[in-house]
Amino acid sequence: MSNVFIAFQRNEETRDIVDAIVEDNPAAHVDLQPAMVKIDAPGHLVIKRQSIEDRMGRTFDLQELQVHLITLSGHLDENDDEFSLSWAN
Amino acid sequence: MATKAIADYRFPPADSQDKFHGAQLLYVGWDHHTMFCAPFCWPFPPEMRFGDLVEDVFPGAFGYHPEFARIDWATTTWLKSGAPFVPDFDKSLAGNGLRHKDVLRFVTPGLHGLSGSGA
Amino acid sequence: MSMTDHQRLGLKERYALMTRDLAWDTTYQPMDKVFPMVHYEGIKIHDWDQWSDPFRMTMEAYWKYQAEKERKLYAIIDAFAQNNGHLGVTDARYINTLKLFLTGISPLEYMAHRGFTHVGRQLPGAGPRVACLMQALDEIRHAQTQVHSMSNYNKYYNGFHDFAHMIERVWYLSVPRSFFDDAYTAGPFEFMIAIGFSFEYVLTNLLFVPFISGAAYNGDMGAMTFGFSAQSDEARHMTLGLESIKFMLEQDPDNLPIVQRWIDKWTWRGTRVLAIVAMMMDYMLPKKVMSWKEAWEIYFEQNGSALFNDLARYGITPPKCIEWAAVDKEHISHQAWATLYQYGAAAPFHTWSPTPEELDWLSEKYPNTFDKYYRPRYEYWAEQHKAGNRFYNTTLPMLCQVCQIPMLFTEPTDPTQICYRESDYKEDKYHFCSDFCKEIFDNEPEKYVQAWLPVHQIYQGNCFNPDVDPTAPGFEPLPAVLDYYHLAAGRDNLDFEGSEDQKNFAAWRNLAGRD
């Protein structure tokens, strides 16, 4: 199965985002690089609004991910509650 | 295959011979000597003697290579567009059948580049 | 009641009302006259409504989040300039990567801006049009943030000073420029694959992720910020490129061979341009993050195979050129740097011999190729340089008619043999660096016969300033060409050793009590 991935700039806010992703995606692998954190996962990865809000203690609009995002790979599906990446193979 | 376009799409080639003020382009590369990163390109008059290319032009272009001085031109073989080619040094470029944008390669037996690396 | 309506709408439905529902099929003017460019490439679209929007940002959200990015970005650019951040980079050699960036990449960002504006006007589907126009807006952002970030470097270092002039003239800059001109002059659908797929998915991912991570590692917070900030937009752009491919393939089976040919062509075009990024990573970053080969494996091979496996369900097969590229990944950075090193008198940035430690790093990262094929030339040149005989090649190279790179690439089966390919078309011969550049030419000769090849243009006499008389006795063409490039000879070019950049950087750092 192919990996999907997403990468963020490393800063205070993305720490919470990455923690939320790791908890929601047990198969995810986190790779820390200079100024950047890259998360790979086999086939599928989901980012849940609720999980991020639980950590940040405030409301979070998934479109705020745009501010920290560096790159991603996989088909994207986005709704009010979830932002997911997947490959169909 | 034709270029798909919304209307007629034909243009004069940017590098036809008439644009080179009487010269024609010639490309020359030295096989297995990649220290010179790519073959060279020159505009020469078609009537230039082939021997002048080797004797007058090559030293300035290839001379930096320590093996250049050791080339034995008598055993050097040539290729034109990848096919064997035997130049007559005393004839002109045109007399040797060279036309605009022809490409020549020469192979120097026994010389294998810097430390035998092909460079 | 109205409010419940409002609240019931999910993101998708709401976004559809905010975009595609705004458009209509014209009746007072025929649709074919309003959208005249949509048929000639042969792509068949039956229902634009089947387009699925990858990201769903309204203008309100766009302004809000992009403004936040801009605030952060300019705060860092300002701080970097005010604090002389340029003196904090690892080594002044690093700054030369930025010269390549500003002269070779930023003008392409501008072209992407105009290209997506054009395609955003021409596609009849409202979904892709909005996505294209938003990308057009992002792309002018990238051009401008790059110019603004590097503006401060321009004040203190040579080689940045006339980037807009140079991209139109300097020999190796015709490589990235012709890449983009090729995409721009293609039809709107091909453009989407060329830029949406090749440029965004293949090229910028490699440039903006591992390279920019390297810039951060070398202390350049300015470049890191514009790079990562740009790439956050690219994530949207990549999904647009991917969606475009899927959409064309789903609309009609007749689209498959056309799309396949474009994927093959643009994967190769992108791969060739990346030779520049390869040498930036392996040779120009004083502190290394990863080798070009490693970056290629992660961001092209793994990511690309995931994509091609995914597209297999539509009948797409991986481009043939991938196998050739897999061989090339162990060679191209060394070959490209050797080229710029030897033609370093004609390039507006500095080149240098790798240090012994760097040679060892290259041996370690390229165990199959470096010691066998490349170390000898770099050691020989370093020796010669020490002896006062630095290698400057002053004879102009033969260029590939399509990618316009000097014919420096070797046969996949023999790294000591330059690869020659040629085609005859009408009266003339045309030469190529590879099977794939030849195939691209053979498919569309009428396009590539127009190419403005810098070497040929010099020989036609088109690369001298108007007041120059090439027939005057004692005329020296090469200095005249450098004048035409606006290249300040002795300042912008030649080896890093002994350069004004090197001296200034050392002196300024000394003032700061560093080193």
Added chain:
Amino acid sequence: MSIDLRTVAITPLRNTFDHIASRFGDKPASRYQEGSYRLQAENNFHYRPTWAPHYEIFDKHRSALVMDDWYSFKDPRQFYYGTYTLNRARMQETAEGAFSFVEQRGLADTFDPEAKALALEILLPLRHVAWGSNTNNAFISAYGYGTTFTQPCLYQAMDQLGIAQYLTRLGLLVGGVGSVAVARVAWMDDPKWQGVRRLVEDMFVVEDPFELFVAQNFAFDGLLYPLVYRNFDAAIIAKGGPTISMLLRFQEDWFTETSKWVDAFMTTASTESSQNSKLVAGWVTDWVARSADALEAVADAALDQGAAALAPIRDALSERAAKCGAGQ
């Protein structure tokens, strides 16, 4: 050893890029200047567009307007992406405040039903008009020449998309999804909108980018915005109070701001030469007349005084044209 790079005073080798220095002198340049001038390629294009083989990639000959220097056009707002986006984010915040205020207090539900119906009838089809302007400004930005001319046209295109989306939001909030659908049918079929729709579609096939600039941004918007966002807005306030007007704030502020930019470009083009002045004046005459005709039926439906309201707006626009050097 302590490191303090900030304390180092070093003299720059140069203040700005060569192309900026040759235009403005070697002094520190603004971000607008460095981010705009000479960014568009001008020389040595590699290939002709397959979609327009008779033109270069960027080609001055696409317009009948003749400029010695297309970079004479200068945006008085000096918008580059950063300043543009920050400015619009502030306007967006204001608009967001108004929408939240109306939404949270349920003000739309208590709005006078007759005034509400009229507001929806007139405002919602304008979503499509704004979309038309997005299309046209994208055209000008794509095929115009020189970044200082083309750059603000893309901003204008995106603003108009934003306006279409604000109008959609207004519809959803005040009238619900159904009202948006009804307006769409009216746009396609209702006789009072057909003049405007025909005009917008006619603009879609104009091929000269500067003519289209005059038609869309000066002539048509120059009549539409005062008619709708001043006269009609006032009429709705009179009939039902300020709620709906609050939701139009963005457009009102926006028109005031962008008109200054439009006039600056009209002036630069017209004052370049008497030929240009004549050309632009001709486009003004033609497109103002056609726009006024198209808007008559809408004005009739929108205002008690009907199409008569257009006459003073048209006079004011003629004055604007005269001030720009494009008067008759």
